[in-house]
Amino acid sequence: MGTTISIVNQKGGVGKTTTAINLSACLAELGKRVLLVDADPQGNATSGIGIPRQAARPQLYDVLAGFVEPRAAVKHTRFTRLDVIPSDIDLAGAEIELSQLEEREFMIQRALQPLIIDYDFIVLDAPPSLGLLTVNCLTAAHYILIPIQCEYYALEGLGNLLSTIRKVRMSLNPSVLVLGILRTMYDTRTNLASQVSEEVEKHFPHWVLRTIIPRTVRLSEAPSHGMPIIYYDSRNVAAAAYRQLAQEVLERLGEV
Amino acid sequence: MGTTISIVNQKGGVGKTTTAINLSACLAELGKRVLLVDADPQGNATSGIGIPRQAARPQLYDVLAGFVEPRAAVKHTRFTRLDVIPSDIDLAGAEIELSQLEEREFMIQRALQPLIIDYDFIVLDAPPSLGLLTVNCLTAAHYILIPIQCEYYALEGLGNLLSTIRKVRMSLNPSVLVLGILRTMYDTRTNLASQVSEEVEKHFPHWVLRTIIPRTVRLSEAPSHGMPIIYYDSRNVAAAAYRQLAQEVLERLGEV
Numbered sequence: 001m002g003t004t005i006s007i008v009n010q011k012g013g014v015g016k017t018t019t020a021i022n023l024s025a026c027l028a029e030l031g032k033r034v035l036l037v038d039a040d041p042q043g044n045a046t047s048g049i050g051i052p053r054q055a056a057r058p059q060l061y062d063v064l065a066g067f068v069e070p071r072a073a074v075k076h077t078r079f080t081r082l083d084v085i086p087s088d089i090d091l092a093g094a095e096i097e098l099s100q101l102e103e104r105e106f107m108i109q110r111a112l113q114p115l116i117i118d119y120d121f122i123v124l125d126a127p128p129s130l131g132l133l134t135v136n137c138l139t140a141a142h143y144i145l146i147p148i149q150c151e152y153y154a155l156e157g158l159g160n161l162l163s164t165i166r167k168v169r170m171s172l173n174p175s176v177l178v179l180g181i182l183r184t185m186y187d188t189r190t191n192l193a194s195q196v197s198e199e200v201e202k203h204f205p206h207w208v209l210r211t212i213i214p215r216t217v218r219l220s221e222a223p224s225h226g227m228p229i230i231y232y233d234s235r236n237v238a239a240a241a242y243r244q245l246a247q248e249v250l251e252r253l254g255e256v
Numbered sequence: 257m258g259t260t261i262s263i264v265n266q267k268g269g270v271g272k273t274t275t276a277i278n279l280s281a282c283l284a285e286l287g288k289r290v291l292l293v294d295a296d297p298q299g300n301a302t303s304g305i306g307i308p309r310q311a312a313r314p315q316l317y318d319v320l321a322g323f324v325e326p327r328a329a330v331k332h333t334r335f336t337r338l339d340v341i342p343s344d345i346d347l348a349g350a351e352i353e354l355s356q357l358e359e360r361e362f363m364i365q366r367a368l369q370p371l372i373i374d375y376d377f378i379v380l381d382a383p384p385s386l387g388l389l390t391v392n393c394l395t396a397a398h399y400i401l402i403p404i405q406c407e408y409y410a411l412e413g414l415g416n417l418l419s420t421i422r423k424v425r426m427s428l429n430p431s432v433l434v435l436g437i438l439r440t441m442y443d444t445r446t447n448l449a450s451q452v453s454e455e456v457e458k459h460f461p462h463w464v465l466r467t468i469i470p471r472t473v474r475l476s477e478a479p480s481h482g483m484p485i486i487y488y489d490s491r492n493v494a495a496a497a498y499r500q501l502a503q504e505v506l507e508r509l510g511e512v
């Protein structure tokens with residue numbers, strides 16, 4: 001009930017939003033009730049799941065600022081058992097306005113508290129930074145999923161991210177666990193991808209997930225239609241990969 | 257003298273660091289004296305240009321915090337006429353610690369002031385956010401270069417970025433100009449790339465640059481060797497593209 005998974009990596013463009021949307025959709029397809037929370041002021045998860053900008057109010061910012069109850073910001077998507085709390089650039093205001101609050105790291109956790117009974121899973125899409133919104137995502141999570149691109153800068157940032165997670169465990173959320181490291185946009189044509197992939201397997205054998213998401217054009221087209229890949233092109237290799245990821249996540253959580 | 261170009265886009269993974277490193281190297285190859293400033297706590301420009309982590313002190317953070325004079329943080333690279341001010345995760349501290357200062361948006365501009373006479377160009381690599389460090393990059397700049405990937409989310413974020421630039425022009429840096437919008441990682445195999453590219457040409461005909469950077473594997477391999485593409489593989493199509501970009505930048509600035 002209400003198992004919360006945050007998709008986090010401060011490195012930009014590694015597939016956080018793509019993973020948040022598609023993992024959510026695949027868990028819903030397996031019969032789970034899922035809430036996707038867009039915690040990035042860019043609002044990519046909101047538009048990628050088909051919520052038009054003008055229909056995105058009230059949003060996460062309105063909940064954190066105390067303007068509405070959490071349930072008021074929940075929207076149904078066109079996809080069965082998949083709801084979303086949207087965001088847009090106003091959320092960037094929260095990072096500045098709410099940073100003086102006493103318990104500023106617990107804003108998102110508090111906001112989600114009343115919703116836990118309504119969902120089997122809550123999936124958070126974090127922004128590309130280690131600032132207050134990301135710390136909120138780490139504090140609200142039971143598990144953390146770390147997408148990485150198999151490219152040079154991927155390994156560089158991983159050290160900083162893991163030490164931030166350790167700090168959050170020590171002071172804000174002692175029970176949070178790393179669910180796994182997910183290799184995304186894997187391009188079989190390049191040596192670099194397999195070199196980085198082997199490094200990750202060597203350094204983090206317990207965390208690296210079996211599932212690897214290949215780079216496919218259809219996946220990058222899907223958000224422009226506001227759809228997860230399993231609805232946009234169900235027979236695409238990326239649809240199979242994200243379905244496999246959902247299975248592997250359930251296995252790791254002992255919930256199959 | 258000291259023409260400052262900031263490479264900015266809050267969308268992650270669009271080629272900011274890759275453009276900052278390679279534009280700097282190509283301007284240096286054309287005989288310009290160039291200072292590359294890593295304003296991203298991820299420190300990707302620092303490692304991508306070959307400065308090892310342990311040699312990266314003092315860094316930009318030490319200058320902003322007042323521990324050292326700006327010149328003390330300047331390092332020579334292996335590449336002629338190309339210097340760098342490095343960064344690492346400590347810079348993230350500056351965003352929080354210095355946010356209470358009266359003139360917090362001018363920290364980087366002040367830090368660069370004494371260095372302007374030593375260089376023809378200063379190129380700033382910004383982090384993927386619209387927070388204080390990025391606002392500092394917009395305030396310190398004479399010109400702003402906006403890399404975008406030709407993918408769906410690219411256009412979404414552009415509106416927010418341009419309105420942030422307008423706000424900075426009104427209150428912090430009235431003379432800053434958009435130098436151009438650079439299309440990066442252009443993959444000729446996909447319709448999406450040409451669709452997004454046409455949208456950009458239609459909406460921003462005066463800002464979109466002629467030069468387009470193609471997606472090439474060699475370019476993504478270059479940072480793991482700590483080298484710009486013109487040194488790693490000078491005959492690669494991306495080396496030609498970044499050389500063309502340097503020419504186009506000089507043309508736009510009337511400096512050919």
Ligand SMILES: Nc1ncnc2c1ncn2[C@@H]1O[C@H](COP(=O)(O)OP(=O)(O)OP(=O)(O)O)[C@@H](O)[C@H]1O
Pocket residue numbers: 011012013014015016017018019040044126127128184185186213214215216217219220221223238266267268269384407408409
């Ligand atoms: N496996 C894939 N194959 C092809 N394209 C992909 C894949 N995964 C993601 N993309 C595309 O790559 C770009 C970056 O992905 P995405 O926006 O999900 O990353 P992100 O980590 O959420 O970025 P940010 O750091 O800005 O939040 C998007 O345009 C997306 O459509």
Ligand SMILES: Nc1ncnc2c1ncn2[C@@H]1O[C@H](COP(=O)(O)OP(=O)(O)OP(=O)(O)O)[C@@H](O)[C@H]1O
Pocket residue numbers: 010011012013128151152153267268269270271272273274275296300382383384440441442469470471472473475476477479494
């Ligand atoms: N034209 C290109 N062809 C192939 N790979 C590229 C190209 N440009 C950049 N890359 C690779 O794509 C990834 C993202 O690029 P880069 O790190 O420069 O983006 P960024 O905007 O600086 O990211 P961040 O938002 O995290 O700062 C890197 O691994 C880089 O090596």
Ligand SMILES: [Mg+2]
Pocket residue numbers: 016017018040044125126127
């Ligand atoms: Mg995202």
Ligand SMILES: [Mg+2]
Pocket residue numbers: 272273274296300381382383
């Ligand atoms: Mg970068």
